[in-house]
Amino acid sequence: MGRRSDHSRPEIERMLVVEGHKHLAEVGFARFSAREVAKRIGYSIGTLYNVFGTYDRFLVALNTRTFQLWAKDLRTALDACEGDRIRCLVESYFQFAHANRNLWLAIYDHHLPADFVMPEEHDWLRSELTHIVVHEVTAVLPEAVKAQAPTLTRSLLASVHGHCVFDLSGSFTLMGQEEPVEMALARVRDTLAMAAATEDGQARG
Structure with missing residues (x-):
């Protein structure tokens, strides 16, 4: 039986997010059950929908x-990094994905409806990760091309992400590739070097 009067709405929301995140980590996106999450905290599935409105909004909260x-x-x-911070960025990307496989994959396995509008607070919280990378990329770019850092960062993230997906899926192993982190890092260095070379070429011209 639900305990509808035991907690305030914000308390129930937090309980659902904490327990939902735990459940998602345990079983992965394909086997995730919102009903099971509600059951685990002693409430009905109706309470979950009263709090979040839709299943998609609940998953957005978990992925955030x-x-x-x-x-x-x-x-x-990065705080513990000594020396090559770009290497630390790439290695950390892979390490987080491996250590939190189900949670990491759920971010990309959950496909939102085309008309879904991301709540502003979630958009802001999610953007922190990109801001960290943009800051590090900006730091290694020549002054004349630092303004390109946000666009360049998105391209670099896409490249590293692709390598990471192939690594987790076992595709690289089937291809005989044994160092996916080094491969991803090499592509990142190539892209950064091309950006620097473009700036240098313009300066010479």
């Missing part, structure tokens, strides 16, 4: 929590 943990993990890795 993953982004927050990811950003925290990345900051910790």
